[in-house]
Amino acid sequence: MNTYSESLQLNVGEIKIKKTKLGRYKLKKRDSKDKLVMVVIAAMFFSLIYYLGFEVDYKWDMFSPHIAKKIVMDFFRFDLVPADEKLGMLSRLTNTVLLGLLTTLLGAAVSFPLGLLAANNISSNKISTFVNAIVSFLRAVPTIVWVLIFVAGYGLSATTAIVGMTFHTIAFFVKSFSESFEEVDPGAIEALKASGASMPQIIFGAIVPSAYTKLISWIAMRTEINFAVAVVIGPAVGVPGTIGTAINVYSGHANYSAMGFGVMCVFLIALAFELIITRIKQTQII
């Protein structure tokens, strides 16, 4: 042992270790990529300062202390909202949650086979690249834009919202499902292959059981996202009977307590989703 550490000490003198300008030893080798990242961050930082400082028109003169005070005072006065309006709001909330769930489940059902095709350890390289290319294009366009595109076909209706949201959900799920499939231990796949199992048998025997909890947690996460989208999609394409539309109408009528009640409902549902997802993630790690 002694001789070994002695020889080590000897080597430290001989090996040249690069130092930074501050005289510390360098632990990383920096290359042009790191510099590029620094340049981009600096550019974004300065453009943000320029934009906030010189470009934005703040319109402070439009600010009315009277209205601000009314909003703050009325926002949490849920007692000012009549009971039948509260009930109506709750039924609209249910609609919104269902819209989120429906689009997520539809999307998941369509994405499962597409996800298998997009996973490069299951399908061929060509098919996987092809599916991934299409899907990344679909994903690059935001949900709300897809919904607006479908307005052309289905008009301002619930169908538009469902089709548009499902469309983007599929793009999201194909990517996340295929990545979950790709993370499956290649050894387990090899073992089943070596015992004479066919590809569908490997999918149902090894890949799906291994990726199962990940798929569930992706679906839970997307349900939350789709709920949030369902809230804002209502006023955007005029889906009647969603909470977003109701909040929008109350805002127009300056009925701030009803608006506050609606926002509180949305917040509580979002919180519930968050708690459920955390729970799923905890149980998933096995």
Add this chain to the structure above:
Amino acid sequence: MTEQTVLRVENVDKIYKNGVKALSGVSFNVDNGEFVSVIGPSGSGKSTLLRCINRMIDASKGDIYFIGQSVNKADKHQIKEIRKNIGMIFQHYNLVYRLNALENVLHGKLGSYSTVQSALGLYTAKDVEKAIEILHMLGLEERVYEQCSNLSGGQKQRVGIARALIQGPKMILCDEPIASLDPQASKVIMEYLYDITRTFGIPCLVNLHQVEVAKSYSDRIIGLRNGEIVFSGKPGELTADMISHIYGVSSEELIS
């Protein structure tokens, strides 16, 4: 070739796409009831050789005959039949850890089921009974319904052996079955493999890193170096000189 010969490897070469020559001119036979070890340094082609036998990897040249059937000329259907008849055991067990021991053992039988049956888990009562029987035989009767991620390394490997056995294999290939196990679990696994060869007469071809283990269990040892067979003989014939020839260093530099 006698009636006894299960596997005949003839002049097999394997050159990977990147130009690496993994095997060159490998020829040997494995007879019924024989326990054959393959030793050699890392990168000597042991794993490649094993995977050429059930055609997980295609050999570049030469041919392999498994019970008289050419492996290299086999079509898709024939390859499936060959694979069904060869059990394989892996260093990292290669189980589906989210499933329990029983389900993993039954995976060995997937090849004989239709896609729908296997997707719904509709295994026959006979196969389930057999799986439980094999798990009992390997001392895992308490662990039948245990999720595989909760098993110890030795237990996982026993599930791996059970998965190979339920196939009713005519031969078992083991790719470094004890490389990730502690000495005691290693001994248990080697004893089971040895017993299987002796009691059922199923020949075993085992890749090993431990020369001493190979010496004490094998009927025959094959030494690979740079993809070529440099030794083939009884354990008694494997001298210290030969070991250093296989590994390319003097045997004092090896941990036995």
